[in-house]
Amino acid sequence: MTGLAKHQRLLNKADFNGVFSKSVKVSNAFFLILIHKTSTPYSRLGLVISKKVDKRAVQRNRIKRICRETFRKFVFESHCDFVVLARPNITKNSNKDLTLSLNQLWEKTQPKIQQIRKNS
RNA sequence: GAAGUUGGUCAGGUAAUCGCGGAGUGAUUUAUCAUUUCGAGGAAAGUCCGGGCUCCGCAGGACGCAGUGCCAGAUAACGUCUGGGAAGCGUGAGCUUACGGCUAGUGCAGCAGAGAGAAGACCGCCAGUAUUUAUUUAUUGGUAAGGGUGAAAGGGUGCGGUAAGAGCGCACCGCAUGGUUGGUAACAAUUCAUGGCGAGGUAAACCCCACUGGGAGCAAGACCAAAUAGGAAAACAAUGCGUGGUCCGCGCAGUUUUCGGGUAGGUUGCUUGAGGCAUACAGUGAUGUAUUGUCCAGAUGAAUGAUUGUCUUAAAAACAGGACCCGGCUUAUUGGCCAACUUCUUUU
């Protein structure tokens, strides 16, 4: 996956199931992020962008690129596994809008992670 | 100048910053850094055809099934392409066509209509007979020119002919069969001969004829590693599997069901190919041959983007992203550019 080493992504079905089974959700109009706490010293990213989002491969690839870029650029204070799900009908929005909304979401995740850490 | 037809071609260039996939090299070291270099399309799409490649021992035979369908050629092959013929459309350049066979057979054609296929007398027309004031009515025949029905009614026009009519006869046109000429052929022409013309529609109805096709697909297949119990019971063996429509042939020897148990990680296939560029020659053309020089994505939850300036521009905007690889077809789609040709208008 783009710019991320293998240990920085969720690769197989087991990894994804771990996140789906127990997670905290953060969302807005465009995306839904699932957070799953781990003990690793780095964050891992998985993407779920189905054909329902858009039938065209070009559009899906565009969304993936934006997700990865924001993930890479964001400086995480504490690390977790993340799965980003795209909602349908977001392909009409420009790259700028999607980048903005994703950055806001990443900000939101930080206090949530702190909460999980405290509870455990 | 305007409108149009056909064919071909392009898909931004450039600078800066951030960023991505492969390969090579060098460091540290086993996953990062530095650097060099390469990195999506005309449709990469739909998966509608054809082939390569791989496995099924061989890809053999018969039936079945499916596909194609004017002729000749091109090609690895095709349902593709090129050239030609025929029919239809357009003033024209041109475009379109599942375009073999219902005089091999069988079927189908609702309703309407007299009759729907070697047809047919409902109205009408004509003749005979009977009847009547009456060419009025009835009846027996003849008749396909006219009316009417229908999507479709068994050559057309004219003249002769006749009781009325009729290819009944003749002329012209059309048609069929045979010949002749041209053409590789489809087919065309015909001042030739014969036939009065009878056996229409539908084969994207069954079917007949000719030709083609064995099946599955890179999730094919090969290798490495890991794991488990090469276990138990019953049935069959003129059987079962390979084999995917059936049978024969061929190969293997156990096979099937139930109970119980287990795995799915990596490497390879994976890119040098019916490749592509240029030139010359052959051909009307599709295409082929020769020579020079060239390497042009190989990823694996899957890489080409973002921001800003600038150039051509009215506006860099349309459709859209490889997943084994090629040849086509079809569908989506924006704005140019080039060439050839057609029609109309104006000027000389």
Add this chain to the structure above:
RNA sequence: GCGCCUAUAGUUCAACUGGAUAGAAUUUAGCCCUCCGAAGGCUGAGGUUGCAGGUUCGAGUCCUGCUAGGCGCA
């Protein structure tokens, strides 16, 4: 990636070998029945047969191309 299947009233299904107004249940509107409802009865409404072409005198049905939805293969 590869191999397949389906589409008819709002919903669930029919429609023979192409033949005429596309039928039934349910839904829905009105009326009858009842003191009022339910059930029942009567009369209606509701369809560009997924879309676009073609074959045929005639297409829901046959053929071709699209669109949408679904299934299987490690």
